[in-house]
Amino acid sequence: MNNLITSLLIFINNPEVRDTDYQIASCLLSHCHDIRHMTIQELAEKSYVSVSTINRFLKIFGFSRYSIFKEVLNQHVHVRYSQMMERLSEQMPNQVESLLQAVLSEDTYYQVADKVRLEHLCESIAKAERLILVGSDEMIAASLRFQGDFVVMGKTVLKDSMYPGNRFTPKSSDLVLIFSMTGRIFELSYGLLASLQSEEPEIYMCGHYNFLESEQFFLPIPEAVDEVVENMILDYYLTRITYHYAARYGHDC
Known part of the structure; x- marks a missing residue:
């Protein structure tokens, strides 16, 4: 599962450093099904950070715009979900x-x-x-x-x-x-x-x-x-x- 979800998990799997990146990654993973409906201001509020901090975090992954990031995250969530449902019959x-x-x-x-x-x-x-x-x-x-x-x-x-x-x-x-x-x-x-x-x-x-x-x-x-x-x-x-x-x-x- 080499996708954006894995990259976000790397941040929350280092609980010895609960910085702003940890907060944002945790929030994104908790709301990955809702992200397509959330504005950047709403994400910032739920993460307890500023909009500029969100933008800095997105640049770590090479995204210049929040709209592109949330579209990609939403796609990755649904692609993996579809894979799992398909594989249920193959177990x-x-x-x-x-x-x-x-x-x-x-x-x-x-x-x-x-x-x-x-x-x-x-x-x-x-x-x-x-x-x-x-x-x-x-x-x-x-x-x-x-x-x-x-x-x-x-x-x-x-x-x-x-x-x-x-x-x-x-x-x-x-x-x-x-x-x-x-x-x-x-x-x-x-x-x-x-x-x-x-x-x-x-x-x-x-x-x-x-x-x-x-x-x-x-x-x-x-x-x-x-x-x-x-x-x-x-x-x-x-x-x-x-x-x-x-x-x-x-x-x-």
């Missing part, structure tokens, strides 16, 4: 599942391929106001397409910081997805889990270990498998969640 999860079944133990395979957990997560995402991602840069980078696709389906997606000085507190209406293979982010950032839980949002975790109270909210990636298999399982989760959500809720966009 063949059984191919990937047969590969996973060959390398995982029977118990682990059925945990990874649990359709009930997938359905519950998609229902929770649909109800949530925003999707908040927390985790290591490596795992978050793997979720870039996942982020962009949910933005296209009208769901605000933000990456939160692991570090105390830059965190925001997820609201009870948010859904938090934590990505960490070993849980080391909790060692690097004291009080992170307590901070994320303080307003009682629904939280899911993906990795080797479950740091949450309920197994229902855990997406396991087994230990003692090759890194290629780890990445395959992570991508399997992200892709299955995306297309299951698109099939159930994407047509409402």
